[in-house]
Amino acid sequence: MPHPSVLKAELRDAMVERILRMNEESRTAESRSIVRRILEFLPTDQAICAFSPLRTEPDIRPLLAEILKRNQTLYLPVFSGKALTFRRTLDLTALVNSSIGILEPPVDAPLLSMTEPVTVLVPGRAFDSRLNRMGRGNGGYDRWIGEHRKMNGKSKYIGVAFDCQIVHEVPMEEHDARVDAVITGRGELTIS
Numbered sequence: 441m442p443h444p445s446v447l448k449a450e451l452r453d454a455m456v457e458r459i460l461r462m463n464e465e466s467r468t469a470e471s472r473s474i475v476r477r478i479l480e481f482l483p484t485d486q487a488i489c490a491f492s493p494l495r496t497e498p499d500i501r502p503l504l505a506e507i508l509k510r511n512q513t514l515y516l517p518v519f520s521g522k523a524l525t526f527r528r529t530l531d532l533t534a535l536v537n538s539s540i541g542i543l544e545p546p547v548d549a550p551l552l553s554m555t556e557p558v559t560v561l562v563p564g565r566a567f568d569s570r571l572n573r574m575g576r577g578n579g580g581y582d583r584w585i586g587e588h589r590k591m592n593g594k595s596k597y598i599g600v601a602f603d604c605q606i607v608h609e610v611p612m613e614e615h616d617a618r619v620d621a622v623i624t625g626r627g628e629l630t631i632s
Contacts, residue, residue, distance in 0.1 A: 447611040448574055455565045458604040459496045470602055471499040473625035478503055478600070481621075481628060482559060487513035489526050489552065489560040491600075492535065492543035497563045498600055504532055515552045517580075518544045524580035526552040554587065557594035567599045567622045569629065572610035585617035596620045 462470075478500070482488065488507050493499050507514045508530070515526035519540060527549035529535070535543035552558065562581055564573045575581050585597055599622035606624060622629040 444611040444613045448577070451574060451607065451611065452565050452577065455605055455607075456496060459602060462602065462604065467602070468499065470625040472502075474498045474600060474602075474623060475500055475503045475506075477623050477625070477627060478561065478598075479506065481598075481623065482507075484510060484512065487515060487552070487556060487558045489515045489517075489558050491517055491561060491563050493563070494542065498602060500561070500600065501532070504529075508532065515558070516545050517542070518547070519580060522578050522580055522583075524584040528552070554591045557592055560585070560588075560595060560597045561600050562597055562619055564599050564601060564605070564619075566605050566607045566610050567601050567619070567629070568607055568610045571599070571618045571620065571622060571629070572612050573599055573617065573619050574610045579615065582615055582617045585619075586615070589617075598623055 490500060490504055490507070491497070493501065504514065514529045516529045516535070518525050518527050519538060519542065527545035529545045529549065534546065536546055538544045562573065562585070564575050566574045588595060597617070597619045599619040601622055601624050603624045603626055606622070606629065620630070
């Protein structure tokens with residue numbers, strides 16, 4: 441049997457193909473459904489860590505605007521090499537384009553404390569029914585979730601995906617981090 445890293449590379453390619461086969465109208469409609477589902481689930485009394493969506497990810501920008509409109513604390517990821525941190529976001533128009541093409545808070549924005557309980561919305565390339573997650577391959581989220589879980593047992597990690605990103609099995613390695621639930625346009629996937 442091939443090594444998990446080989447299986448992951450093949451699955452990543454397949455996921456990109458699936459997402460790119462969706463037409464713009466379908467991606468937009470499913471993104472709206474995902475935002476509605478997240479808003480039904482999202483706590484209003486806790487800080488939220490989210491992400492600035494890439495073209496192949498659900499467009500959760502309306503959700504980010506709603507979180508700020510509710511005066512909730514919002515953090516977005518900042519990547520430095522393979523290291524991931526989260527910085528506070530007060531204004532979506534103040535985000536800056538990073539070297540890897542992701543909109544990020546400015547470098548002087550306050551950092552999330554690793555001990556602060558948060559709900560974290562996590563992008564990924566694929567998820568399965570056991571809540572395994574496969575990312576883009578640099579391990580940034582896996583390392584961050586692993587560290588954050590050690591320091592903070594009250595946070596929840598919620599995968600965000602198009603329906604086509606739910607697969608039978610995500611190949612996992614020891615360092616890979618699972619999520620607590622996955623939200624798609626059809627609803628929430630959890631393990632009972």
